[in-house]
Every structure is written in structure tokens, then in C-alpha cells.
Amino acid sequence: MTGNNLAIIILAAGQGTRMRSRLPKVLHQIGGRPLVGHVLTTAGRLDADHVEVVVRHERDQVVAALAEDYPGAVFVDQDEVPGTGRAVQVAVDALPADFDGDVLVLSGDCPLADADTLRSFLDAHRAAEAEVTLMTAVVDDPTGYGRVIRDADGGVDRVVEQKDATADEAAVSEINAGMYVFRIATLRKYLPAVGVDNAQGEMYLTDVPGLLRRDGSRVAASVVSDVTVTYGVNDRAQLAEVGRLLNRRIVRRWQLEGVTVIDPATTWIDDDATLSPDVTILPNTHILRATTIAEGAIIGPDTTLVDCEVGADAIVRRTDATLAVIGAEATVGPFSFLRPGTVLGARGKIGAYVETKNAEIGEGSKVPHLSYVGDATIGRGVNLGASTITANYDDVNKHRTVVEDEVHTGSHTTLVAPVRLGAGAKTGAGAVVRKDVPAGSLAMSVAPQRNIEGWVEKNRAGTGAADAAARTRVAE
Helix, strand or coil: CCCCEEEEEEEECCHHHCCCCCCCCHHEEEECCCCCCCCHHHHHHCCCCCEEEEECCCCCHHHHHHHHCCCCCCCEEEECCCHHHHHHHHHHHHHHCCCCEEEEEEEECCCCHHHHHHHHHHHHHHHHHCCEEEEEECCCCCCCEEEEECCCCCEEEEECHHCCCHEEEHCCCEEEEEEEEHHHHHHHHHHHHCCCCCCCCCCCCCHHHHHHHHHCCEEEECCCCCCHHHHCCHHHHHHHHHHHHHHHHHHHHHHHCCCCCHHHHEECCCCEEEEEEEEEEEEEEEEEECCCCCCCCCCCCCCEEEEEEECCCEEEEEEECCCCCCCCCCCECCCEEEECCCCCCCCCCCECCCCCEEEECCCCEEEEEECCCEEEEECCCCCEEECCCCCCCCCCEEECEECCCEEEEECEEEEEECCCECCEECCCCEECCCCEEEECCCCCCCCCCCCCCCHHHHHHHHHHHHHHHHHHHHHH
């Protein structure tokens, strides 16, 4: 379906008190996006002429969180009149007066309704030539949902909300999913007739089908086969369950695209992540936000990548990385911490217990273990010995270290920035480098070694060390 006479209204005005949160319910995240962000993303795939989001509770916070990522959406404020009917009414009033198409109404807390399902829903509505079509589902436990009450011929008679249902009505297992397609003329005609005479004192959108039936108009229902697309979020338990279902979908999608996921139950992949064929994801791995992973890379186990770029055939093990670039055939980990601004060149290495930040590490260069490299430019073919540290902070400002091509540092070297090591330079073990090192030079911090004979026996008498020293001295 292409954008032709279609408007989408997303209801996101509710407070969501059962979430027990300072954050508006629709902004709680699963799969790397707010709940309502998933609904907006799906709406974008339907190519509608108009997309409106109805807001009220913490409206400034909701708008600020969504406006940049969803520039095509129009935000409409609901007034003090409560209820879904009023929310749709203010959105309809905000549509152009000459709009005469269909209106798809979605809930901002129902993120699992995918574009294919909604296209089928729209097609069913148009084929039925109905004034309104409800999305419904048959569930084992309908508690909390509006019940779909059908007439003797099987047609939709009305929808009864949970708190207004009789015992017989409450026993009905077909529920209203909270998604509808209306003809715009129907909404303009009938919404003004909806009142607030109900247990909640709200203006129910679900009263419109009853009014239509009273006037003999056609009300249709489209029963979905996959009930999970109707799942909404009202509390933290449901948030976790819906997040799990979304992740299962995402993982399966990448598996069908040629990605090996060893343990789907412990693998989490955000909706904006991009993986290539022949990527392997090992257990307990999180691929978050806009991370991209090229073909043949092996990620995990026990790895978290946030907004990272991983090159072809790279290996990343037991690593936490954010806003980092890892080159093709590079290796990272285990137990590495890559902070924002890390760029590791092709065939490079960041090894065990290494932390990097705002560091460019050139092709084929290695930071094998127990090092900190921050605010640094490292050339090609460099090897930083164990426990090499860039001392980048002088207690006031950060300074940069530059290490040119083919430099090798000895173990436990400290580079006190700002400092430059010229191409091919070397440092001795334990060197503290405070001045630039010319190309091809050896930098050393040399102090005579002083041995104090008998110190242990004198100052640590009675210890195992003193006894061992005494035995050795006698033996000599």
C-alpha cells in the first residue's frame, strides 16, 4: 500500500500510572527505541499522508524525545476531556478539512503491530466497505481488555470496556486490540455524539461502533492470527515480556538473513542494528542501537556493542564498546573496554584488560594487555608493551599523545602527554616519557639499582622470607 487517502493517529496521551515511573509510559524502551517510537517507525512504513501523535501527560518530554527522530509526525495536544474518543477527536480536527480518506488509529504502547499486519488490516477494511473495522483477537485471559460483543448473525454489535461489562460480557474471550480503521466522515459525524456516561467518566472511542450499529451502518472486525501483535504495555512485567517477544522477532530475522546466533535466548539485538551474512553471535551478547557488523565477524561471548562499527572477519570477545570502530580482521578482548572515539585499524589488536578512549590505533598496531590508551593517535605497526599508559590528564586539561609508525614500547611505559614518539622509536621497560622522542631513538628512564644486603632478615625477622634468605645465605 502506498500513501493514498490514509491518515494515522497514534494515541500517546496517557499517564501510564501502573508503570510507577517518572518517565512517560510511551517513552520506556525496548529494542533500542521508545514504545511509541516503534509505532511511529511502523507508521512510516505505511506511507500515510498524515501521521499524528496525540500527547498530554508530560507532553514536552514526549515531544522532545520524538521530534528529531520522527520529523514527519505532527503532535496534537489532548485537552482536559479524558478518553480515547476525545484523543481521536482532537486529532481529526487537526487534519486538513479536505482530507476524505481512511484513519488508522494505533496505540502508542503497542509496539509489536508490524507493517505487514497493518497493511492486511487496511486491506480487509477496504474490502469490507465498512464504516469502521476493529482489530480483534481471541485470548485465553481477556482481563483488562474491551470485549467484542457480536450479534446473533456474528456481526460486531458493540465493544464493552472491562469496567462496564456484565458477568456474561466479561466472559467473552474476543477482545478489542485498540486498533481501528475508520472512514474520516464517520469520525467527523459520530465523535461529537460520544458522551462520558460510563464507569471511567471518559469519552470512549469504542462507543462509535455501537452508534454505527444503532444507525444500521456496517461495523467489521478483523481477527488477527498472531495475538502478540495486539500486546500492549501497562506495567514493567509487560514491558519485559513485550521486549522479549520483539527481540525474538529481531533475532530470527537476522538468522534468516544468514547470521549465526548460537543462543537466541541470551542474545539481544536492537531494531536499528545491521548485521551481514556469516556473522556469528556467541552467547550473552548485546548488539545495541545502530551497531553495524560486517560479514564474517565473530562477536562474543559476553560482549556489549553500542553504536559500534565492526569490520569484516573481526573478532570481538568479552568486550564492552561504545561508539567505537573496529577494523577488518582486527581482534579485541577479552575483557576490553572501548570508550567513545576508539578507532582500531585493520588487523589491529586491543587485548586483555585494555581501556581505550578517543584513540586512533593504526593498521596492524597492537595494544595487547593491561594498558590505557586515551586521547592518542597511534600509527601503523606499533606495539605497546604491557601496562603502557598514556597519562593524558594534567588535572586541568586533556592532552594528546602521538605515536608514529613502527614504535615499540617496553613494558610499563608511561607517556606523559602532550608527547610525540617518532617513527621507529623504542622505550625501555619502565620508562616515563615526558619529552618528545626523535625517530629511531631509544627512550629510557635509568636509575642505578641499589641492593641493601640483609634488609629482609633485619626488618622482617621471623617471616618466611627472612627464613628462606637465611637458609640460602648459609648454603652459599
